[in-house]
Amino acid sequence: MAHVLTTEPTMLTTGASQTKAKRIGDREKTAARLLRAAVERSYDAEVDIDWDDPFSDDKQFAPEHRLSLYGTRIWDKLSPEQRYEMSRHEMVSIFSFGIFAEAVLSTFLFRHVISNGLANDSTRYALTEIGDEARHSTMFSRAINKLGVEPYELPKGVNWFINLFTGILPACTTTWGGTLLIEEILDRLQREAMLDEQIQPHLRQLFKIHVLEEARHITFAREELVRTYQKANRFTKAFHRFMIALVCALVLPVVFHPEVYRRVLGMSPLRGALAAQLNPNYRGNAQFMCEPMIRYFHEVGLVSGRVTLKLWKSTRAVPDDLYGELFGAPRKQKAPTLLGRGVRRLVGA
Numbered sequence: 001m002a003h004v005l006t007t008e009p010t011m012l013t014t015g016a017s018q019t020k021a022k023r024i025g026d027r028e029k030t031a032a033r034l035l036r037a038a039v040e041r042s043y044d045a046e047v048d049i050d051w052d053d054p055f056s057d058d059k060q061f062a063p064e065h066r067l068s069l070y071g072t073r074i075w076d077k078l079s080p081e082q083r084y085e086m087s088r089h090e091m092v093s094i095f096s097f098g099i100f101a102e103a104v105l106s107t108f109l110f111r112h113v114i115s116n117g118l119a120n121d122s123t124r125y126a127l128t129e130i131g132d133e134a135r136h137s138t139m140f141s142r143a144i145n146k147l148g149v150e151p152y153e154l155p156k157g158v159n160w161f162i163n164l165f166t167g168i169l170p171a172c173t174t175t176w177g178g179t180l181l182i183e184e185i186l187d188r189l190q191r192e193a194m195l196d197e198q199i200q201p202h203l204r205q206l207f208k209i210h211v212l213e214e215a216r217h218i219t220f221a222r223e224e225l226v227r228t229y230q231k232a233n234r235f236t237k238a239f240h241r242f243m244i245a246l247v248c249a250l251v252l253p254v255v256f257h258p259e260v261y262r263r264v265l266g267m268s269p270l271r272g273a274l275a276a277q278l279n280p281n282y283r284g285n286a287q288f289m290c291e292p293m294i295r296y297f298h299e300v301g302l303v304s305g306r307v308t309l310k311l312w313k314s315t316r317a318v319p320d321d322l323y324g325e326l327f328g329a330p331r332k333q334k335a336p337t338l339l340g341r342g343v344r345r346l347v348g349a
Ligand SMILES: [Fe+2]
Pocket: 102, 132, 133, 136, 137, 210, 214
């Protein structure tokens, strides 16, 4: 029998990781607690989602205001059918990214198992989390089939680079930071979408399952981030700060695969990606997705250093109050230049 999951509005924040950088406990105690949580709160999308139930024509696949072109001139000219297709394809793009990212995160968890000792709670917890991610990716893969759209693969060159990267890097501050980047972004988007009654019920159920199980992953990664960072020397710390900011600056613009624009609108992916970047809503969405994560990174001491700060600035995701604190002055509302206005008009942003 399927689990019945509640959809109280308070779930927007309930169950979200409350881990504080200053209160990191013993790794084994945390792992034992999270193992108990895994026994109490684990779901199986094979039975907990009714995959045979058809989609409703009057429900969306994603909240419109989070779609990459919502708010642009291109969006204003789209028909309701094209908007519906955009929401279907961008959701498939997110699920494709999710499967890819969870494979990378699980690789790092396996590496954690290799170096962490074989018979203790934190190793058992890491193995449990790998099991969670395997079920999540199975769930995402089934959702892609249900949505009836071919998955969005990454370019071969990027796959090659990521394979190399995951093969070389041990579990360290950068890998835990990268893990949080993926998990916290998805947590924010899915927490909001699971409460939205305009969204297809299958997807709301999927988001709930993922959010509930990811809460413990975020707790574990947040604690490991602090433990590994505190052990590092001054130079390694600077390297990890830089790497986490760099990964965030590179990943945020491609959360939605640019190939979506070609498949749905027949538009060049470059033009679509530019329009998404110049979308007046881009900053608000980036801040929404990254806020709890960046505040936590700041608490840990990861958002500092000249180059690192420049990278964080380039992400446009730093919350306004934190921006003032980090850069010594509130963010200026710059009037767009003539060239900027021209490019924006040219690409339809
Ligand atoms: Fe997951």
